[in-house]
Each structure stands twice: as structure tokens, then as C-alpha cells.
Amino acid sequence: MRWILAAALLSATPLHAGVPEALARIGKGYQTFAAATADLDTAAQASCEGLKPAFDTAWDAWLHVAQIRIGPVEDDGRALAIAFWPDPKALGAKAQRALLTGDPAALDPERFAEHSVAARGFSGLERLLFPDAALPADPCPLIRATTHDLARMAAGVNADWPAFSDKLAYPGGPGNTTYLTDLEAAQALLTQLASALEFTADQRLGRPMGTFDQPRPERAEARASGRSLRNVVEVLKASRDMALDLHPEAPQTEAAFARALALVDRLDDPTLGSVATAQGRLKVEILQNAIREARAAILSEIAPTLGVGLGFNALDGD
Amino acid sequence: MKRLLAAALATSALTATPLMAADPAAVVTTYADIAAAAYGDSLTTAQALQAAVAALIAAPSDSTLAAARTAWIAARVPYQQTEVFRFGNAIVDDWEGRVNSWPLDEGLIDYVAPDTATNEENDLAALNVIATPKFTLSGVEIDATEITPDFISGILHEADGIEANVASGYHAIEFLLWGQDLNGTGPGAGNRPYTDYAAGDACTHGNCDRRAAYLKAATDLLVRDLEDMAAAWAKGGEGRDAVLADPQAGLLTMLTGMGSLSYGEQAGERMKLGLMLNDPEEEHDCFSDNTHNSHYYDGLGIRNVYLGRYTRVDGSIVSGPSLSDLVAARDAGVDAELKGDLDASVKALKAIVTAAEGGLAYDMMLEPGNAQGEALIMGAVDALVKQTGAIERAVATLGLSKIAFEGSESLDNPGAVFK
Numbered sequence: 239m240r241w242i243l244a245a246a247l248l249s250a251t252p253l254h255a256g257v258p259e260a261l262a263r264i265g266k267g268y269q270t271f272a273a274a275t276a277d278l279d280t281a282a283q284a285s286c287e288g289l290k291p292a293f294d295t296a297w298d299a300w301l302h303v304a305q306i307r308i309g310p311v312e313d314d315g316r317a318l319a320i321a322f323w324p325d326p327k328a329l330g331a332k333a334q335r336a337l338l339t340g341d342p343a344a345l346d347p348e349r350f351a352e353h354s355v356a357a358r359g360f361s362g363l364e365r366l367l368f369p370d371a372a373l374p375a376d377p378c379p380l381i382r383a384t385t386h387d388l389a390r391m392a393a394g395v396n397a398d399w400p401a402f403s404d405k406l407a408y409p410g411g412p413g414n415t416t417y418l419t420d421l422e423a424a425q426a427l428l429t430q431l432a433s434a435l436e437f438t439a440d441q442r443l444g445r446p447m448g449t450f451d452q453p454r455p456e457r458a459e460a461r462a463s464g465r466s467l468r469n470v471v472e473v474l475k476a477s478r479d480m481a482l483d484l485h486p487e488a489p490q491t492e493a494a495f496a497r498a499l500a501l502v503d504r505l506d507d508p509t510l511g512s513v514a515t516a517q518g519r520l521k522v523e524i525l526q527n528a529i530r531e532a533r534a535a536i537l538s539e540i541a542p543t544l545g546v547g548l549g550f551n552a553l554d555g556d
Numbered sequence: 557m558k559r560l561l562a563a564a565l566a567t568s569a570l571t572a573t574p575l576m577a578a579d580p581a582a583v584v585t586t587y588a589d590i591a592a593a594a595y596g597d598s599l600t601t602a603q604a605l606q607a608a609v610a611a612l613i614a615a616p617s618d619s620t621l622a623a624a625r626t627a628w629i630a631a632r633v634p635y636q637q638t639e640v641f642r643f644g645n646a647i648v649d650d651w652e653g654r655v656n657s658w659p660l661d662e663g664l665i666d667y668v669a670p671d672t673a674t675n676e677e678n679d680l681a682a683l684n685v686i687a688t689p690k691f692t693l694s695g696v697e698i699d700a701t702e703i704t705p706d707f708i709s710g711i712l713h714e715a716d717g718i719e720a721n722v723a724s725g726y727h728a729i730e731f732l733l734w735g736q737d738l739n740g741t742g743p744g745a746g747n748r749p750y751t752d753y754a755a756g757d758a759c760t761h762g763n764c765d766r767r768a769a770y771l772k773a774a775t776d777l778l779v780r781d782l783e784d785m786a787a788a789w790a791k792g793g794e795g796r797d798a799v800l801a802d803p804q805a806g807l808l809t810m811l812t813g814m815g816s817l818s819y820g821e822q823a824g825e826r827m828k829l830g831l832m833l834n835d836p837e838e839e840h841d842c843f844s845d846n847t848h849n850s851h852y853y854d855g856l857g858i859r860n861v862y863l864g865r866y867t868r869v870d871g872s873i874v875s876g877p878s879l880s881d882l883v884a885a886r887d888a889g890v891d892a893e894l895k896g897d898l899d900a901s902v903k904a905l906k907a908i909v910t911a912a913e914g915g916l917a918y919d920m921m922l923e924p925g926n927a928q929g930e931a932l933i934m935g936a937v938d939a940l941v942k943q944t945g946a947i948e949r950a951v952a953t954l955g956l957s958k959i960a961f962e963g964s965e966s967l968d969n970p971g972a973v974f975k
Contacts, residue, residue, distance in 0.1 A: 315828065315831075315832035318828075318829065318832050319832070326675060326676065326677045326678075326720070327674065327675050327676075328674060328675075328676050329833060329835060332674075352924050352925055353834075353924065354832070354833045354834050354835065354924075355832040355833060356833055416945065418949075421952075422948075422949075425948070449717055452716075452717065454677075457677065537959050538959075541959050542959075547948075547951065547952065547956075547957040547958055547959050547960075548957075548958040548959045549948050549958075550815040550816060550818070550819045550820065550944050550947070550948065551819070551820060552819070552820045552824045552825075553820055554643060554815065554816035554819060554820030554821065555643075555816060555817070555819075555820035555821030555822075555824060555825045555826075
């Protein structure tokens with residue numbers, strides 16, 4: 239990895255400042271994610287009890303790279319399956335009920351990989367480890383199938399990343415029509431950051447906030463495992479780090495992230511349940527605004543310095 | 557706000573090749589002309605649907621029901637080609653949810669099969685207003701004895717603030733003409749009998765008069781909404797004036813609509829997600845099994861905007877100076893690539909149409925393990941993703957910036973963008 243980056247720095251096309259650092263961080267993040275999901279799977283195959291620590295470590299590792307929605311995570315619907323949320327029609331729970339009570343052969347690894355993305359990944363695992371109602375059957379076989387599937391996907395992403403990373407590192411290189419210039423590579427990474435922050439503000443906080451008259455605390459992500467706020471924190475830290483990789487001298491961006499993280503520290507509300515009260519909801523709304531300001535700072539400070547715009551992202555539809 | 561954007565564009569223009577060929581004002585005029593024609597065609601085909609619905613209600617039969625379904629499918633052809641005008645034109649974005657919302661909790665409107673009206677976030681998912689003239693909504697007693705366009709648009713649509721409560725538009729009408737498709741990923745579409753609209757003892761599933769009233773009101777409402785939008789793009793209309801007033805911003809609106817529809821909406825939300833969920837309800841026209849056409853005409857609409865050319869339902873052509881001309885004048889390579897990508901996505905979407913017409917309906921393509929279906933859908937997804945990259949290149953080639961635009965709208969400190 240390091241050797242490849244060094245070679246790139248010597249090549250004819252100079253890499254855009256910050257892009258190699260960001261790519262290196264992502265690569266390292268995928269390695270950690272692959273290792274953490276492998277550990278989780280090893281633990282689950284040994285026992286379906288006491289998985290919370292390994293589950294938390296693995297989910298944290300995912301959140302450190304979850305903002306990247308280009309490259310191998312997009313193959314075979316991996317990113318969708320790894321963390322399928324939100325799921326307003328409860329498609330995941332429905333598919334899992336069928337798996338819990340159906341033919342055990344459906345849990346074989348090859349077949350499991352073909353199942354609906356809603357039934358798999360961290361969201362699926364959370365419903366089995368922290369059920370809100372009695373499950374119709376012993377969940378252990380499905381837990382093991384799910385951790386195995388997660389580790390398989392993470393290993394695949396990790397294995398496939400270097401080839402994709404090279405496309406960003408060597409824009410316009412032989413056979414690389416995905417990214418033609420260093421500006422396009424930098425813009426692609428910046429766009430990922432911006433949309434991750436948009437998703438966090440609009441969905442991770444916006445969904446439980448609901449409306450002033452009708453807050454929806456039950457809609458928070460990862461509520462059952464008590465990780466709703468932690469997911470926000472991990473995304474914020476990872477986004478800050480990558481933003482500063484792209485451009486280290488970004489005082490407005492740094493300050494905006496520091497402010498958002500300080501607000502998180504004061505919340506002391508792991509499941510965001512406080513949105514149910516007017517005062518609690520207001521505090522979450524202030525955090526939501528702070529996250530939007532961090533995104534705005536990236537766009538107003540880092541983007542023009544890099545000379546790039548904002549590309550299209552998965553949130554552009556309705 | 558406008559001034560900042562203009563300043564940003566002027567800055568970039570200094571470094572770019574001077575523009576000789578097409579003129580932005582002429583390009584956005586073509587865009588507005590295509591919008592006027594496509595919304596106009598949407599209106600006339602919806603009026604034809606309105607007449608077919610009236611005939612169905614007056615004399616329910618297999619043939620009047622079939623004629624109404626045919627009229628609905630025909631109405632989708634021009635409308636889907638207008639979807640590219642979304643995601644940037646405020647007047648369209650504020651309005652679109654009334655006419656083409658999807659997916660819907662159809663149990664809000666009429667009877668559904670047991671256990672199919674599940675939505676943990678929607679208490680009204682099984683309301684069945686056709687069978688329920690009086691009900692409570694957020695603590696308020698609602699009298700739905702008379703089902704009118706105003707009742708549908710003002711009270712029922714998006715009731716409780718929930719988007720899945722789709723009471724109006726094409727898909728509500730589609731549900732009333734076809735009914736639920738209970739064939740899963742197997743062959744067959746919705747199979748509502750014409751007797752759902754029959755009088756007296758011949759009536760099936762109850763409340764046929766109220767069902768007919770709903771269908772009529774929803775169709776009348778669609779026509780009314782399309783009248784508004786067709787007028788908005790005619791001479792002196794609000795949508796037309798907005799893009800003509802600032803042609804540079806209009807160019808960005810055009811490209812933003814193309815890219816947003818290609819990537820986040822069509823490739824992502826509508827196609828890849830549905831495939832990865834293997835869920836037949838995740839097909840866009842899930843009652844009628846007309847999804848292949850809806851996707852195809854969406855793709856065609858994107859190409860129309862770039863090439864500045866739209867073929868009307870009567871076969872006549874609206875065309876003029878295009879984005880393509882403008883991009884080609886700056887960078888022929890970017891223009892050639894984008895044209896090639898647009899042709900490729902239209903071709904990939906056409907392959908889905910051909911397969912569907914040959915018997916492999918879109919919901920069958922979603923079946924787990926259906927390799928042919930997956931290849932067809934992912935072929936189109938990949939083509940749409942690829943063309944999005946070329947659209948981004950066109951944005952850069954014209955010296956436009958989504959940040960400058962977004963910044964003019966929402967950043968706290970917009971001055972920082974251009975310092």
C-alpha cells in the first residue's frame with residue numbers, strides 16, 4: 239500500500255494534496271472493519287451469548303468507513319446489506335421471521351448472501367441480539383449466519399479496495415475512465431463526506447426528531463442496542479478526520495466539528511429518547527444544525543481550496 | 557444570492573474558453589419548450605384517462621376497465637419524460653408529490669389482502685377510506701362521506717405527515733384500476749375485477765359507489781394538477797420565467813435534474829434498492845407491472861434534456877439549441893462521452909422493456925437468484941451511474957458549481973465560498 243502511494247507521488251500526474259492521506263485512511267479503515275467482523279464471527283461461532291462488545295467494535299469500525307459509498311462497498315449491494323436502515327416497512331424483521339422458522343438450509347453461506355439486504359448486517363443482527371419481543375425460534379443459527387455474512391462482505395470490501403483506490407490515486411491512468419483528473423478524485427471523496435453528514439443530520443437525527451408536535455423516538459437508529467448517539471459520534475469523528483486529510487489547514491471545518499462533538503458530549507442520551515420532550519428535542523435539533531454547519535464548512539472552506547465542486551450522491555433523489 | 561452565483565460563474569468564465577456557439581438563454585428556452593410540450597402531453601393523455609374512467613364508471617365491464625388501464629399506461633409515456641424536470645425547479649419539486657408519489661400504503665385507500673397493510677410508522681396503513689366514511693385523524697373526527705378532489709388533496713394525502721399515505725396521483729389511480737399484485741415475483745399483475753365498480757348486488761368487495769367516487773375524484777385531481785404544471789411552463793408561466801430569468805442557473809438546474817434522476821433516484825432508490833431487497837413492492841408501477849416503461853421513459857427524458865429534443869405523443873418534434881451544443885463548444889470529448897453514455901442507458905433500459913414485453917415482468921426480475929433479471933437491472937444501473945460521472949464532467953466543463961448554488965441558498969457564510 240505504502241509503496242503504491244510512494245510510486246504515485248513520483249508519477250507524472252501529481253496527486254491532489256490530501257487525497258493519498260484520505261485513501262490510506264480508508265484502506266486502513268477497511269482492514270480494521272474486516273478484522274473486527276472476523277472477530278465478531280469467531281465469537282458468535284463459539285457462543286451466541288455475550289456478543290455486545292464484539293458487536294460494538296465491529297459496528298464502530300464500519301461507521302469509520304461508512305461515509306464511503308463508491309467502490310467495492312457498492313458491489314453486490316454490500317453497503318446496503320451491511321447497515322440497512324431505515325426500514326419503515328419492517329422488511330428486515332419480516333424476512334428474518336421467515337428465516338428463523340424456515341428451512342435451515344437457507345442459512346448456508348452461499349444462499350444467505352442472496353437474501354434481502356434488509357434481513358442482514360448490523361440491523362439484522364441487532365434485532366436478534368436485542369429483540370423487542372420474543373423471537374419465534376432460537377436465534378443462534380441465524381446470528382451465526384449473519385455474523386459470517388458480515389465478515390464475508392467486509393473481507394470482500396477489504397480485498398477489493400486497493401484496486402479501486404488506485405483509480406482514485408491514478409486518475410486518467412491506463413484503462414481508468416472513472417476518474418480522469420485529480421480534481422475528479424478529490425471531488426468524489428468530498429462528495430462522500432458531504433452526503434454522510436447530510437444523512438446523519440436528516441436521518442439519524444431527523445427521523446427520531448419527527449415533527450415538533452409528533453416526535454418519533456422509536457424511529458432512532460440502533461435504539462435496541464443503545465447505540466443511536468454513538469453512531470452519530472463515530473460518523474462525526476471519521477468525517478472530521480477525512481475532511482482534515484483532504485485539507486489539514488481548515489480552521490472553520492475543525493471548529494465546526496469540535497462544536498458538534500461538544501454538543502454530543504453534553505447530550506448524555508444514548509438512544510436519543512429525549513426527543514420526546516420539547517426541551518430534549520431542541521437540544522437534538524441544535525446538534526442537527528451543528529452537523530449541517532460542519533457540512534457547510536467543508537463546502538465553503540475545503541472545496542474551494544481543492545478547487546472542486548459537489549458531485550451527485552445517493553441522497554439526491556427523494 | 558443571485559449576485560453571488562453570477563460572481564462565481566463570472567470567475568470561472570475568465571479561465572474557460574470563450575463561448576461562441578450556443579447561447580445559454582437559447583438553451584434554457586428549448587428546455588422550457590420541452591417542459592411545456594411534455595407537461596402539455598401529460599395533460600391531454602390524463603384527460604383521455606379521465607374520459608375512460610367516466611366510461612368505466614358509467615358502464616363497468618371488462619372492456620371499459622381494459623380501456624381505462626390502456627389510457628393510464630398511455631398517460632405514463634409523456635409524464636415519465638417530465639421527471640427530469642424535478643430536483644431543481646422549485647415549482648416542480650413542490651408539486652410533484654401530488655401526482656407521482658410512490659411507494660404507497662394502498663390500504664389507506666381501499667381493501668387489501670390480509671397482512672399486507674404493514675407499516676410500523678403509519679397508523680393509517682389499513683384505514684381503507686372507501687369502506688370508512690368517518691374516521692379519526694390525529695384526534696380529529698373526519699367526515700369522508702363525500703369523496704372529492706379537495707378531500708383527497710387537502711385531508712387524506714400525506715395524512716399524519718406520512719409520505720406513504722399517498723392518496724392522489726398516478727399510483728393511487730393505478731391501484732384503483734389494477735388492485736394489488738399478489739403474485740409476488742411470479743407472473744401476473746394486479747387483477748381487480750370490473751365488478752368492483754358494479755351497481756347493486758353485482759358489486760364485489762363492497763362500497764362500489766364510493767370506490768367509483770374515489771377513482772373519479774383522483775382522476776379529476778390529476779387533471780387539475782397537470783393543468784397547473786402545463787400552464788407553469790407555457791409563455792408567462794412561473795416555471796418558464798424562473799429558468800429564463802437566469803440562464804446560467806437554469807443550465808445548472810438542467811444538469812442537476814439529469815444527475816439526480818440518473819443516480820440517487822433511478823439507479824439507486826428505484827432500481828438497485830428494489831433488486832437488493834428482492835421485493836416486488838419495490839417496483840415503481842407495482843400494480844400494473846408497467847415499471848419497465850416508467851423506467852425507460854425516465855431515461856429517455858434525461859436524454860431529451862441534454863439533446864434539446866422531445867418527440868410529442870402526436871409524433872411531432874420539439875427541438876432547439878441544446879446543452880449538448882453548449883458542452884461541445886467547450887469540450888467535444890465531454891459531449892461525445894455524455895451522448896454515448898445517454899445512448900447506452902437508454903439502450904439498457906430498452907432491454908428491460910423488451911424482456912418485460914417478452915414475458916419477464918419487472919417484478920419477476922427481482923426474484924432472488926434470477927440471474928437474467930439481475931443482469932438486466934444492474935446493466936441499467938451501471939449505465940446510469942456511468943452517465944452520472946459524465947454529467948458531473950459537463951457541469952465542470954460549463955464552469956458551473958452545485959456548491960455555489962447550494963451556497964447561495966443555505967450556507968451561513970456564503971462569502972467564504974468565493975474568497
